[in-house]
Amino acid sequence: MKTVLYARVSTKDQTAAHQLTQAQGAGFAIDEVVSDEGVSGVTTRLADRPQGRRLFDILREGDTLLVRWVDRLGRDYEDVSDNIRHFMRRGVVVRTIINGMVFDGATQDPMQRAVRDALIGFMAALSQAQAEATKEARRAGIAYAKANDTDGAKFKGRKPSYSRQQLEQVQAMLSAGISVTEISRAISVSRQSVIRIRTDPASSVAALERWGL
Structure with a gap:
């Protein structure tokens, strides 16, 4: 099991190193950093980004995918929510540095799953609204x-x-x-x-x- 930090940086003053430092400062132990640089998050789907596409190949059940915020995982509401659910179905835990959000597919309780899915939808919508x-x-x-x-x-x-x-x-x-x-x-x-x-x-x-x- 490993923790992979995905960093998407789109401007000259953003760096993957900064996001790594931020993650480590929040107490995360990172095994691998996957970074897309110079890629717009509001126009390019995660699966269409050179390194974003790698996440679908390298992440396995029990791994943790760490991102600064859920907006790193897609260009809009649909892309973000679909990707989070895709990784959860594969047994990957998705965590955010900001606010310490955790999304995983471990629970089988219908009520807990409903709350989790509603939260995913809310976070994805919030990310798109913030991007706009x-x-x-x-x-x-x-x-x-x-x-x-x-x-x-x-x-x-x-x-x-x-x-x-x-x-x-x-x-x-x-x-x-x-x-x-x-x-x-x-x-x-x-x-x-x-x-x-x-x-x-x-x-x-x-x-x-x-x-x-």
């Missing part, structure tokens, strides 16, 4: 930055104290109902920055765009 919100915030941020570009000379303002990856992590954790204080502590972003991202995601993205981050 992130895309919209990015579009709004770019528009905001362009609208405030006077004669091509951008006033950048204060450099953001968070990276694009941290912004995405904050948004995902806020969607999961995690408190501002817990988010700040977990990913080393100030409470003020977390509150700013929650209150005005468009300008938070715009700040990254102005600084080319």
Whole structure:
């Protein structure tokens, strides 16, 4: 039995190494890291990603598939929920670093299975909603930055104290109902920055765009 960390990174400030460090910091012992880099999570199905496809070949009954959040496992609600159920049917336990979610197919109790399946559906829908919100915030941020570009000379303002990856992590954790204080502590972003991202995601993205981050 082994624990495989699947890391999907799509921007230049995201790295598989960072996600590995985050997993180890949460107490997970990782046997293997499978990483897709430069792959969009909102346009490419898990089975269509070069390394995502490997997961279907290497994972066996009793193994654990670890991901930062369930959105790593597909491009939309249907893809995420189908993949989680596929791995559970094969006896693979799916776990998340954020919020410590656990999905497995061990239980045979109908009520427990119903609750588990409802939770899978909710998490998958939440991931898709967050992906759509992130895309919209990015579009709004770019528009905001362009609208405030006077004669091509951008006033950048204060450099953001968070990276694009941290912004995405904050948004995902806020969607999961995690408190501002817990988010700040977990990913080393100030409470003020977390509150700013929650209150005005468009300008938070715009700040990254102005600084080319």
